[in-house]
Amino acid sequence: VIQLDNITKTYIVGETEVRALRGVTYAIKEGEFLAILGASGSGKSTMMNIIGCLDKPTSGRYLLDGDDISKFDKNRLARTRNKKIGFVFQTFNLLARTTALENTELPLLYSNVPGKERTQRALASLAAVGLKGREHHKTNQLSGGEQQRVAIARALLNNPSLILADEPTGNLDSKTSEEIMAIFTNLNKEKGITIVMVTHEHDIGAYANKRIIMKDGQIIKEETN
Amino acid sequence: VIQLDNITKTYIVGETEVRALRGVTYAIKEGEFLAILGASGSGKSTMMNIIGCLDKPTSGRYLLDGDDISKFDKNRLARTRNKKIGFVFQTFNLLARTTALENTELPLLYSNVPGKERTQRALASLAAVGLKGREHHKTNQLSGGEQQRVAIARALLNNPSLILADEPTGNLDSKTSEEIMAIFTNLNKEKGITIVMVTHEHDIGAYANKRIIMKDGQIIKEETN
Numbered sequence: 001v002i003q004l005d006n007i008t009k010t011y012i013v014g015e016t017e018v019r020a021l022r023g024v025t026y027a028i029k030e031g032e033f034l035a036i037l038g039a040s041g042s043g044k045s046t047m048m049n050i051i052g053c054l055d056k057p058t059s060g061r062y063l064l065d066g067d068d069i070s071k072f073d074k075n076r077l078a079r080t081r082n083k084k085i086g087f088v089f090q091t092f093n094l095l096a097r098t099t100a101l102e103n104t105e106l107p108l109l110y111s112n113v114p115g116k117e118r119t120q121r122a123l124a125s126l127a128a129v130g131l132k133g134r135e136h137h138k139t140n141q142l143s144g145g146e147q148q149r150v151a152i153a154r155a156l157l158n159n160p161s162l163i164l165a166d167e168p169t170g171n172l173d174s175k176t177s178e179e180i181m182a183i184f185t186n187l188n189k190e191k192g193i194t195i196v197m198v199t200h201e202h203d204i205g206a207y208a209n210k211r212i213i214m215k216d217g218q219i220i221k222e223e224t225n
Numbered sequence: 226v227i228q229l230d231n232i233t234k235t236y237i238v239g240e241t242e243v244r245a246l247r248g249v250t251y252a253i254k255e256g257e258f259l260a261i262l263g264a265s266g267s268g269k270s271t272m273m274n275i276i277g278c279l280d281k282p283t284s285g286r287y288l289l290d291g292d293d294i295s296k297f298d299k300n301r302l303a304r305t306r307n308k309k310i311g312f313v314f315q316t317f318n319l320l321a322r323t324t325a326l327e328n329t330e331l332p333l334l335y336s337n338v339p340g341k342e343r344t345q346r347a348l349a350s351l352a353a354v355g356l357k358g359r360e361h362h363k364t365n366q367l368s369g370g371e372q373q374r375v376a377i378a379r380a381l382l383n384n385p386s387l388i389l390a391d392e393p394t395g396n397l398d399s400k401t402s403e404e405i406m407a408i409f410t411n412l413n414k415e416k417g418i419t420i421v422m423v424t425h426e427h428d429i430g431a432y433a434n435k436r437i438i439m440k441d442g443q444i445i446k447e448e449t450n
């Protein structure tokens with residue numbers, strides 16, 4: 001479902017070039033649960049942003065479900081993202097003066113789903129990540145791990161066929177992390193949803209059925225369960 | 226150096242009361258390296274904000290170096306914070322359109338330290354956390370773990386006598402986490418700096434010489450090495 005062909009990404013900062021991705025070629029099949037590990041700065045989030053259609057590579061080709069994403073205009077890119085992908089960002093990206101419920105409902109705000117059903121689904125998504133009782137807290141009235149879980153609830157709302165989770169348990173204790181991993185495992189096994197998860201913790205990486213290690217913008221190792 | 230006497234903290238959200246801290250009594254001696262663990266939402270950051278003079282308790286008393294903090298006016302509170310405390314925030318709190326160097330220099334911006342020395346010290350602090358080469362990247366041009374390390378470099382800049390670190394390795398791979406823990410251990414052993422660190426990872430908690438576990442706003446357990 002995801003095909004990366006010799007993807008590079010180079011940033012320019014002042015006079016220097018930062019080669020964040022240096023030729024990544026990899027295929028992720030439908031229904032896979034892949035974990036991406038690697039040192040801080042090795043290119044994991046950059047790769048996730050390209051897979052999630054939030055950024056374009058400097059060179060190379062990215063095929064999502066067989067379509068060459070570089071040929072899409074802005075509108076088609078946005079529609080593809082909203083319809084197919086649920087993204088849990090490393091820094092959550094929640095709206096500041098907005099409640100957990102409103103943040104979670106966001107992906108369905110401009111859809112045909114009636115308001116009442118949208119709210120029901122958001123409440124269910126928040127309850128599933130253990131946030132019952134926190135729905136009306138604004139972002140700054142939530143703990144770090146609660147904000148992280150709102151980001152997860154929001155990503156799951158639209159029943160995406162591809163979940164991209166960038167450090168989804170970085171701020172969660174082990175018990176809460178296991179609860180989130182149980183949700184991911186269930187979505188993957190029962191519904192066949194493809195999951196790509198960045199993590200720096202090996203116990204979390206163990207929930208995936210495949211792991212790749214990144215170093216200096218390249219994939220250097222692959223392990224299968 | 227830190228004395229908490231029956232500290233409570235209650236937030237009001239709409240019609241509900243959230244009892245984030247429900248009577249915490251604890252003493253932290255000078256030169257101690259304490260880790261605070263506990264479930265998401267158990268009150269760890271709330272406790273850190275009170276210790277760091279960023280928030281006042283709803284009831285109870287907090288003594289920092291023998292002074293009752295509730296008697297301080299805003300100015301004295303700010304001076305105490307700037308002089309004594311280095312705080313690494315769970316969500317980093319970096320300035321957005323500002324470089325790593327500028328963010329790190331911030332604590333010394335209104336001090337008597339000459340600009341040239343301030344910049345030298347900030348560059349040294351950034352190099353110590355492995356960010357040589359990233360000094361002129363703006364916050365949005367840094368990876369998640371790099372942003373976390375800028376927050377750490379900034380907290381260490383002023384040679385504080387108390388370091389409060391809220392999940393300092395939440396976004397760091399194991400090798401980089403060990404490098405940060407080596408810095409903390411060194412500051413604690415060689416310079417006698419008191420360190421209070423929130424973490425959800427038990428291997429990180431093992432670097433401290435004492436650990437407390439929080440649950441529902443209370444300390445329920447204490448372990449010493």
Ligand SMILES: Nc1ncnc2c1ncn2[C@@H]1O[C@H](COP(=O)(O)OP(=O)(O)OP(=O)(O)O)[C@@H](O)[C@H]1O
Nearest residue numbers: 141143144145146236245265266267268269270271
């Ligand atoms: N400003 C606020 N207004 C209302 N409730 C709040 C506020 N800040 C925190 N809370 C609530 O208080 C509880 C404790 O929050 P705190 O941030 O201390 O938890 P924590 O232990 O640091 O959690 P985490 O591990 O997720 O970071 C949480 O349930 C949170 O929803």
Ligand SMILES: Nc1ncnc2c1ncn2[C@@H]1O[C@H](COP(=O)(O)OP(=O)(O)OP(=O)(O)O)[C@@H](O)[C@H]1O
Nearest residue numbers: 011020040041042043044045046366368369370371
């Ligand atoms: N917009 C940008 N402009 C310039 N450099 C960037 C930009 N975004 C990322 N970088 C650099 O590219 C490298 C890879 O960044 P990326 O965010 O992909 O790393 P990562 O593997 O996710 O790291 P972490 O584990 O710390 O989150 C980093 O060294 C970073 O400084």
Ligand SMILES: [Mg+2]
Nearest residue numbers: 045090368369
């Ligand atoms: Mg990242």
Ligand SMILES: [Mg+2]
Nearest residue numbers: 143144270315
């Ligand atoms: Mg917290």
